Each structure stands twice: as structure tokens, then as C-alpha cells.
Amino acid sequence: MLGCFGLCSCAREVQRIPKGFLSLNQRDPALSGNGKKLALIVDQNGRPTVQLKDLRNGNIVPLRYLSRHQPHTSPSLSWSARYVAAITQRGNKRLGVIEDRLTGTVHKLLIPGNRIPIRLSLAPDGRQLAIQVADKGKWRVEIFDLSRKIDPDLPVGIRGAGS
């Protein structure tokens, strides 16, 4: 079990997916848990906007709420990308949201103390959410339990999940 901590440059293990991601200024990538979808921030009409791509065919998957309320930052996806979390702008406030693509609903994330969300990370099953906030001159991370608030997004076979 004692590992080698030297560098192994096993480049032959790497296989690039030829999907032609040629458009410019793509940033903030987030993969779905199953590795089939990718969320990015791209500029749409000059506004940073979440874009969801299907890696199997390169198609853009439409989003309802997350086509507005830009600028967007820090997208994060659940297992099947049923849930798309991101930080959006509402008026002069930054607001974290979770768009449920299966039901078409949007959950606004009300963080105690009205602190400003900086980055989000959704667990693959959607049961937990980590938020980086600014607090008294420091970055803090807090974990939130979503298991009683939204349905889990699990692989098919473990329990029903969104597509």
C-alpha cells in the first residue's frame, strides 16, 4: 500500500473527446456526476451565462431560469444534471439558485446572515451543497443538507433519477 509519490506521466491513459469545443472564452467547467454533461460559463451577448452541453453529441441543453439573471458564475451539476446550481444576479445581489430540469422549478438559496455566495458545489447525489462565502475578511465554506428539501439524483438502478 505504500505508494510512490514521484510523478508518473502516464499520458497514454489520456483519451481526448473530440467534440470540437472551439468556441472562445469557455470557463468554470463542471461535469455531471455521470460524466455525460458539462456546464460552462460562456459569454452570451456579452453576459456570462451558464451553458449546459451534452458530451455525447455536443448539443446545447436548454435551461429555463438560467437563461436569465446574468452574470452567472460557479455552475455545478448533480449526477444526471437534473439539478443545475449556479450563482446569479438578482438586482444588486448575488443569489445562488438550483434549477431542477425535471420539474422546471427553481430553488433560490437563502443563506443565513445574507452573506454573499462566491462559489457553489453540489454533491453528485444532490443531497449536500457546499458554499464558499465571504465572512469577516475570510473565505469560509459551509455545508448545507438538502436531503429533506430536494429529491436525490441517483444513478438509475439505485433509485429513479432524472434523465
Add this chain to the structure above:
Amino acid sequence: MKISFFRKIPIGLSSVLCLLLLNACGSLVMRPIYNLNGIIFKSSTSYREPNLGTEWLATLVSKNGKEKIELIDLRSRRVVSLPGINSSDSQPISVSVSANGEKLAFIRQRAGQTEVLIYRRKLGTLQRLEITPKGVPRRVTLDASGRVLAVQVSRGGNWQVDVIRLSS
């Protein structure tokens, strides 16, 4: 125009529409897991760039001016040892963890180079990934299995995203 449209809708139907609109946009009043957050996160330390697996959290931690990668087991509420990852001459930039906490992908600056590495905890190995065409990596994300990763790379003044599949 919009007001006249709504005036024509019967009161019962408009109530249903209002309920549908309310349902379509709810608010989650977030409750931090106080006993967990209080135990894991120390007030004297700065934490950023969180990335969740299933019951695992990878994050960048800054203490006394030095930044390092930490992996936290949320079930046992303990920081897991990562031998070989945090060297004194390197600066971590981004980190991501597989769902089971076994594999980490991270970006670090070391000796003037910015590189993407894969760390396998069971084997204790570090694997450097070549970025081709050449570019400067900025952010990395893993899927749940740890077999697919996406890397944000700067090339010629533009940000691009590479998707890379690992065979194991």
C-alpha cells in the same frame, strides 16, 4: 397588453396560475449543518474552492499565508492525510474529488510551471496530465467516477475547456 390579458382570465384560473408560478420558483431557507461545520472548519483558517463528492469535501485551505489542499471525510468529520500532494514549493489553484473520495484532480504552480495532476489515494500515486495543445490550466473538475475530467485552459489569451477521459 399584459394587464388586459390577465383581466380576461377567470378568477379561479388566475389563482391556479399564481400557484403554478409560486411553485415554479421556491426558496430554500438554508440551514448550515452547525455541528458539522463547527467541527470541520476552524475560524482562524480560510477555506475556498469547495468541491463535493458523496460525503467528501476537497477544498483549498489557507493558514499563516500558506495554501494547501485538504480532503475532509464528512462522515467521520476528519481531515484525511494526502501524502505527497502538498509540497512546500507548490501553490494549489484548483481541486476536484471523485464521489468516493479516492481520486483527486488538482492544478498547482511549481517551479514556474502550472500543471494538472491526478492523485490516487489507494495507490498513493501522482500522475501529471499533459495539456495539448499547450496552455495554462486554471480550473479542473472530475465526474463522480473520477474517469472524466474537464480542464479550463488559457490558450492565446482565450479560455477553452478540454474534456479528458482517463482509462482508469
